[in-house]
Amino acid sequence: MNVSAHRAFSLLKELAFERVSGSQAEERAANRLLEEARAAGVDAHLEEFTVPCGEVKYARLVVTAPYRKEYEVTGYERAESTPAGGVDLPFYYAETLLPVHLERVKGKAVLINGRLRRADYEKLRKAGAAAILTFSGSTIDRRNETDCDIRKLRETMTEPFGHAVALNMRAADAAEMVRRGAQQVHIELESICCDRVSHNVCAVIEGTEKQEEIVSFGAHYDSVYFSTGVYDNMSGSVIIMELLRYFAAHRPARTVKFNWFGSEEQGLLGSKAWTAAHAEELDRHVLMINVDVAAATLGQNAAPVLATEAAVGYVDALMHEAGFACQVKLDIYSSDCIPFADKGVPAINLCRFGAPGANYIHDRRDSLKSAYIDEKSLDITLQQALFLACRVVNAASFPIAREISGEIRDKVDEYLFRKEAKK
Ligand SMILES: [Zn+2]
Known part of the structure; x- marks a missing residue:
């Protein structure tokens, strides 16, 4: 069994609908991902969490003067x-x-x-x-x-x-x-607060040699209003599904976990819920690899690393060795890697950003109709993810220290509003 960008892209097309946090559509997508993981013979389940939602009954703005x-x-x-x-x-x-x-x-x-x-x-x-x-x-x-x-x-x-x-x-x-x-406006607004349920789709494949060490793969599968979220981030979701299939067939030395996070677009709520619910096992996490946005036809690859310069050097060297063009740098990335890094787990994001003029996100243009993503380009990030995953998961000795640099810790704190941004 090898990975297939074609199969991944077919699943992406199937799930190309709006999947807003706490909606029935989000749940439908969760169940489809669950079914896919189970069909690969992997132990998978849903974990639910509550999200603060709202419903606007009525909103009106009228200018009344002059x-x-x-x-x-x-x-x-x-x-x-x-x-x-x-x-x-x-x-x-x-x-x-x-x-x-x-x-x-x-x-x-x-x-x-x-x-x-x-x-x-x-x-x-x-x-x-x-x-x-x-x-x-x-x-x-x-x-x-x-x-x-x-x-x-x-x-x-x-x-x-x-x-x-x-x-x-x-x-x-x-x-x-x-x-x-x-000068004068008349405003009417009826907005009610409610809690809804969102889900993380969670799967695990036990390691054959070093079960106690865990490498976690993540991708969020929710979208925002009006967006079918094919680029952001069904692309990443189907890429890690291919990795799951691969490791189901080629058992990894270390334990691998796969999480498709819900409600990322509402403030990383799925990954925050997951790291809170799994706090006792985070010590055993040696790395988190997150994939958020891929498949852009005209684009560029980047890998922000939330760890140390040494980790950046390692990932960068691997990309060179394999001949992948990828800008590897020490930085945070606004996605589900943040709660992991916050808990001390080094994290790497793999992304393929659309080039200016071919990069639509968070609105109705994030759609297959915009013709800016494709299967062949999805394969670029898929191959990078597979290469990196195989190297770290099966490494004789884990190549990345469990360490987060002060610079990254400061940026994470700032991102989570624990400290003011440096002016
Ligand atoms: Zn995203």
Whole structure:
């Protein structure tokens, strides 16, 4: 039995549907991955965990002065609702939230540039903004070819700073409001919080010689709203499925675990749940290999390593030996490797990023229809993953020290909001 990019890509096509955290579609994908792992003769099961979700019943934004116009908006999930009938507020565009802006936001509906980052949320809450408006997309979007993004107030924001009234709108509409000098807005929002269930798909193949040492493979299989997530990250999901098939047929010296994580897109919730539920075995983990985004036809390979410069040197040398073009570097990567590195497990990500102009992520363009991923290109990361996996899993003595450099530990802490970003 060898790996097959063709078989992997067929599975990817089968699972090319929206798979949002906590949805039935996400569960359907989990069950399909489970079935596939079991069909390879491997012991596999689902592990469920709770995710904080939300449902927006109603969201409305109307400019009432100096002109009147209703704009398309989406309410943030887990936002605060307005009183029934809505609220009327002065409007203010606060751009970058400099002190000069923050002096003027109190009691207003405040539009900021682009994405709502946690640091901005903190500033707006502390400065007393009455409602928060963000925008997504670009000012030249065609309405029938794009979506007004649905966003969520994550617990990393609401736990310390409470729930705010928050809406998202299209960039072109935000620009129009500013251009036309909007002064007063009417906002209505009904947003309820609820918990849903998400799943990790977990499989294990016992080692033949060094069972007590574990190498874990990971890939998230959820997607965001509107995205079929074929690039991000069914590509990685089907790659590690091929590795599972390979090791089912060629038993590894060390124990290998495979985890398809749910709810990664909502803040690495699946891998956080997994590392919490499996805390007692993390000491035996010698490495985690994560695959997140692959198969881009026009693209480039990268391998951020969350360990030490020595580990980078080892991975880089392997890539040279095998003739793989891959930029190996010491860095964090925003994916399920983070909770492992946080617990002291060295981690390597394998990614193939799309080149500019052929790289669509987190919206409806992450789709087979965009014709930017293909089977042959998926094989590039698959072969890199297989080569690296075989070398480490069967190494006589484990080649990567169980060590995370201070630089990476700092970046992980910053990523998890334990310390402020260095200015
Ligand atoms: Zn991803």
